[in-house]
Amino acid sequence: MKKLFVLFFFLLTTCLIVCSSKIAIAEQPSDDEDIRTKVMIHPVKGEPELEKMLFIFRKAKNNTPPVSAGEDNPSYKLIAKGLRWASLPVSYGINSSTYFAVVEKGFEEWDNWSSKEIFNPPAVIIGGNLERDNSNTVSWQPLTTLFGSDVIAITQIIYNTRTKIILEFDMAFNTDLPWGIANPAAFDAQNITTHEAGHVLSLSDLYRLQTSELTMYGYATEGELKKQTLGNGDKLGLWSIFGK
Numbered sequence: 001m002k003k004l005f006v007l008f009f010f011l012l013t014t015c016l017i018v019c020s021s022k023i024a025i026a027e028q029p030s031d032d033e034d035i036r037t038k039v040m041i042h043p044v045k046g047e048p049e050l051e052k053m054l055f056i057f058r059k060a061k062n063n064t065p066p067v068s069a070g071e072d073n074p075s076y077k078l079i080a081k082g083l084r085w086a087s088l089p090v091s092y093g094i095n096s097s098t099y100f101a102v103v104e105k106g107f108e109e110w111d112n113w114s115s116k117e118i119f120n121p122p123a124v125i126i127g128g129n130l131e132r133d134n135s136n137t138v139s140w141q142p143l144t145t146l147f148g149s150d151v152i153a154i155t156q157i158i159y160n161t162r163t164k165i166i167l168e169f170d171m172a173f174n175t176d177l178p179w180g181i182a183n184p185a186a187f188d189a190q191n192i193t194t195h196e197a198g199h200v201l202s203l204s205d206l207y208r209l210q211t212s213e214l215t216m217y218g219y220a221t222e223g224e225l226k227k228q229t230l231g232n233g234d235k236l237g238l239w240s241i242f243g244k
C-alpha cells in the first residue's frame with residue numbers, strides 16, 4: 001500500500017512538471033504571431049507597385065528572459081529576402097537638436113560592423129513626417145492617439161514590391177513618453193534609434209525571449225541601453241544583407 005502511494009505521488013509530480021513546462025512553452029511568443037500585430041502594410045496612393053511597411057515598437061511586457069538569453073544568440077529575421085536600398089550610403093535628417101548626436105550614433109553602430117558605408121552623416125531638418133516625399137526623416141511626434149500609449153517609436157519603410165528596392169524611410173519617436181540620454185526613468189534615444197535603424201536596413205523584429213539581449217528584440221524599457229551595441233544575431237543579419 002505504501003509503495004502504491006509513493007508511485008501515485010511520483011506520477012502526479014511528473015505530470016505536474018510536464019504540464020507546467022508545456023504551458024511555459026506555449027506562452028513563448030512566436031516571431032510570426034507577434035509580427036502580425038505590430039507590422040502594418042499599406043498601399044501607396046497613385047503608385048501601385050509600392051508598399052509602406054510600418055513597424056510599431058512597444059514597451060516591454062514583464063517577461064523574464066531565460067538564462068539562455070545572451071548577446072551571442074545568432075537569431076535574425078529579414079523583412080523579405082533581397083529587399084535592399086538601390087545605392088548606399090543612405091541620407092537622412094533629424095529634427096531634434098537635443099538628441100541629434102546620439103541618434104547619429106545609433107545609425108552608425110551598424111556602419112561600425114560593416115565594410116560598407118551604409119549611412120551618411122545626418123542633416124538638420126525641421127518637421128519630419130511619415131509621408132512619401134523622397135526625404136528620409138527622424139522626428140519626435142505625439143504618437144499615442146494614433147498608435148496607443150505603449151508605443152515608443154515607429155519606423156516606416158517604402159519599397160517597390162516588384163524590384164524589392166527600398167525607396168524611403170521615416171522614423172518617429174513618441175513625445176508622449178519621457179526621453180533622455182542614459183536616464184533610468186526615460187527611453188534612451190540612442191538605444192531606441194539603434195533598433196529602429198535595423199528596420200531601415202530591412203531587419204525585422206524578434207520576439208522570442210532567448211533573443212531579448214539583441215538589438216532587434218521587439219520590446220524595450222525605460223533606462224534600457226543594451227540595444228546600443230549590436231549582438232551576434234544583429235551582426236549576422238547585417239552581414240547577410242551587405243556582406244561582411
Ligand SMILES: [Ca+2]
Pocket residue numbers: 089108111117118119120121
Ligand atoms: Ca556612416
Ligand SMILES: [Ca+2]
Pocket residue numbers: 129130131132133134135136137168169170
Ligand atoms: Ca518621408
Ligand SMILES: [Zn+2]
Pocket residue numbers: 055056057195196199204205217218
Ligand atoms: Zn522594431
